[in-house]
Amino acid sequence: MEWTELALELALMPLVAFVVGMAMVLMMRKIAAKLQRRIGPPLLQPLYDIVKLHSKETQVSHGLIHEIGIVMAIGGYVAAETLLPVPGMNGIAAQGGLIALLYMTMIPSLGLALGVGQCANPNGSIGISRALTAMLAYDVPLVIVIFGVAYHYGTINLVDMIATQQAGGPATWGAAQMPLLAIAGLFAMQGMLGKHPFEIYVAPAEIATGPMVEMGGKFLGGLFVMQCFQLYTAAVLYVTLFLGGGENWATFLVKSFAVLAIPVTLAMLFPRYRTEDVVRLMWKWPVMVGLLGLAFIVR
């Protein structure tokens, strides 16, 4: 591949991810509003929020690490998006594949955790402790799913997985071949998004939004940007693994939004679990379903 072409892809992929991610945030808020019989935010609300937060006159910083943490949170996702193939663009998805992507998405969490730590606010630290515990909880079913998928396709390269699924049509999609893993994956995704019923680490009324407690202005704005990327990554990863990726942009976007609508809708219907119950639940049902799914993997 030409260097210029690669560079263009590397620049475009995060940008696309950000724009689609903002639409996803809007969809999430719209779904919440519709379920509560409200009108909900206007079309460009996510953009207004981000612009406003970055343009606040006061930007309260608790030190260099607080700032670096946000830079890492955005930067880690920007890099991770280039590992996630979209129609017509593969970026550097062949390098490191699924495992590298999984670990790349942990960089933002690490950055956020460092930044929150520097704030010296116990609410934030409690939030991070809960968030990391939740990560430990949902990552177990997630890695089972990732193992199963990688073993099924015989590769960890996402581009190859998409090619296999698109060559064989919907009958060879991951969801058709590995329905149990697809269910476990959906479960893990719910945890990954940190929405209800797994949002104990935010817990606005108890620990004052946990990690976000000392984040104002562009710090919070950075986290809003990160949320766009986070929704996008989760949805697109699921589409790539189980729904055959995108043949073109239209099907790609339809699939991604449809997939994301499931956890987002479920989130609005539930209260939340306590930390240890999150772990217990995640280590029980999705893990059992996932392990059962592994037993039926055909290579």
Added chain:
Amino acid sequence: MTSLDLLFLVSGLTLGAALVFGRLRLTAPLLVVLYGLQFAALIETGTLFGEPVAISFGITVLDQPMHWRYDALSWFFAMITIGAGFFSAWYAAGVWKDAYAKGGQSPWLFHVALAANVFAMVVLLGSGDFLSLFLGWELVSWASFLLMALGGAASGRAALRYLTYAFSGAMAILGAMALLYTQAGSLEYTQVLAAVPKLSTAQISVLIALFGSGFAVKMGLLPFHLWQAAAYAETPGPGSAFLGAISARMGLYGIIVVIVGMVGVARLIDMAIPFTFMSARDLIAWIAALTVILPTYTALQQHDARYLLAWHGIGQGGYMLLGLVVGNAIGSAGGLLHVFNYAITQAALLMAVFAVMHRTGTTDLNKLGGLVTRMPLTFLVLLFGIISLAGLPPMAGFVSKWMVYRSLITEGMPLLFVAAIVGTLGTILSVYKLIHNIFLGQLRLEHVEVREAPLSMLIPMLGLSTLIFLAGFMPGPALSWVAEVQRLVGLPVVQYSLGGVVDARGGLDMILLVSVLMAGFGVGAVVFYGFGGKSRQVHQLDNYAGGHFLTADVRYQYSDNFYAGLMHLIGPWYRGAFLWLEGSVGAVVDLLSYAMHWVYRSIQPLLFLLATTVAMLVWAAV
């Protein structure tokens, strides 16, 4: 005189210099230079890419020749050993040594112990037959005992515990050697190698069990891991960094020589364990996986930074063995590469923690906090170290762990894969606690005047951090060493490039990955600093506390029982089963020794009398 003679000579000279001139002020820098010379002498042997080099003299004991030679495997381990010695000696050479002396300890003894350790390991790694292996093994055991016992009461207890374990391990190795000698008629590697394929499965199993448990003691594999954490944590600073980095890997060296090199992974796979679905390879892999998980989650419960890291050291050993016994090209390369990556990581981490201890006088995670504004460079070192230890990009640890995961996927080992990742997740949790409780959060009043670590300690720390990053950015050179080792011990050889692993079904190019990550950070910085307003730093007391007015005398650092929610669930799972096992074995041994005591003191004279009478009667009758 061969180049290996020179290496042994320089290594011995270092020990001698420490012994004779150890009390002089100038010795410490001199020793650093001597470790550097050892490194140069090792490079000079050229055994990594070239032919093995033997020592020019040999000793014969009971008709058994003892000789030493270096090959790629020895080179790889010796390189890490001498490197760790070099950095530790540098760390110890300046202010640390003065503070150590001020604390009533003897720097001379420390220098001698460190030099003795390096020398013993260099000798062990050169062993050319089982006799020299055993000699080296004992040397290493005693040398580490010396280093461990330096620190006072707690460290003395830990060292004694280590010695008990080391003795039992050595006995197991001795037993295995006796078995080999009866079968092969020799203790030469070459003759043993020829004899091993002819051994029956039962004999091989006994051999693996004996050698394996002997080496596992040093390596800290389950269930022989209990001695290690306290012993390494209580050792004085640079000694702890040295031991943590490499000492336990001598066990892995033994396992590679005997179990991987002589028996071979293929043979292990063929050996089915009766009444189970498992092969011997699976069993070892599971021991490795449990060694990853259990000590890692024990580390999660520690509230002393040194102990936390020492427990992680045990856990990381599991990854090395796991990768190795998976046995394919990427897996075994990952396991071997992790020895190097882990060594630089752990040394840097322990040095950073001991730098904090040097400045604040404590490593208790509940008594620190907020030091990032006071010791930013130490923070940076610890940050690089924890990213690497947790196996996240872009640091070195990611590459080797990635390779282990990759191989487990290729081989279709789902449960081991999950176990490996569960270990990594536990590591992430506990290293965040480490960095949070030391460097982030509230700065205590008594630490406001704390300053950055002294230069003599910072330079080796920063040097190691640079290595950690470079080994992650460009794993190619380290992989080339690993590939040579693989070729030597008969493992499939990994395909590598400068940036990582070449594999048609999903490789790894760290140069690209890290560049993209750095570019991502650049974009993040542009968004954050370019689009956002200028930030204004506030005092740590200007903080949201539900409308409460914070004052400096109120401690609000969230540190103790950091993962309270998780511990609600998994807390009761810590039952101390291994401690119980250790206690029971100890009690049984106690009982046996009482019985023997009784036999010798009360029964023995009677028995003698009886035997003599019987013998005389027999003689009379005949």
Added chain:
Amino acid sequence: MTAIMKPPLLGKTLPVVEGTKRTNPLANVFDELINFARSRSLFMLHYCTGCGAVELPPAMTSRFDMERLGIQPMVSPRQADILLVTGYVSVKTLKRVILTYEQMGSPKYVVGICSCTVNGGMYWQSYATAKKLNDYMPVDIYIAGCMPRPEAVIAGLRDMIANIKDGKGTVWKDYYRRYDHYLGNQQRLFGEDWQTPTDVIGEARHYDLFGPDTLGAHTALLEQHRRPLEALEMKIEIPELERPHRS
């Protein structure tokens, strides 16, 4: 004490002078876009001090739905733009309200809901209640009533949105320009040793809002007993690399 008791400028609003310096360089170019975004995205911190708080849930939920105006509740003062004070403010509460206000990020807007915030309302005779909220912090709008219905709340917020869009939501600057005045009122109520952990004067300098009335008799009093509040600068002090101090 006489110095402190100097009557503050009750009821008299000073002309608000535009600060020229912006902390965000892009704000000079995209001023209108930023004002528009600010008006359409308001995070609200509701300090539910009194009975007015019960009128907020209907304003937020399905009946009136504030989110369609871009207003949503937030939790900590760092995140918020609007401080809603919804009822009477006792002296003890006022301390917290002031701390919360000072911790919020500018531009920040204060909305006083209910008669109690306007003039003490039915607590006019109470010895423990602050009567007028704008004695202690600049208030953008008052929504009078006992209690105002959600329609009134939303109507008030719409007025504020219109103000912000037109670039008139700059009342917060008054707090920095005339800090001495507000601090004086606070000291009158809380005593001489009143201090929040925030550094308002430093912030006034940061925003280029440091005016002739920022400092005065009351801030002088504050300086006398103030505990140090310098941020913990990250400093690399390697002892060996420092020049030896010779005295």
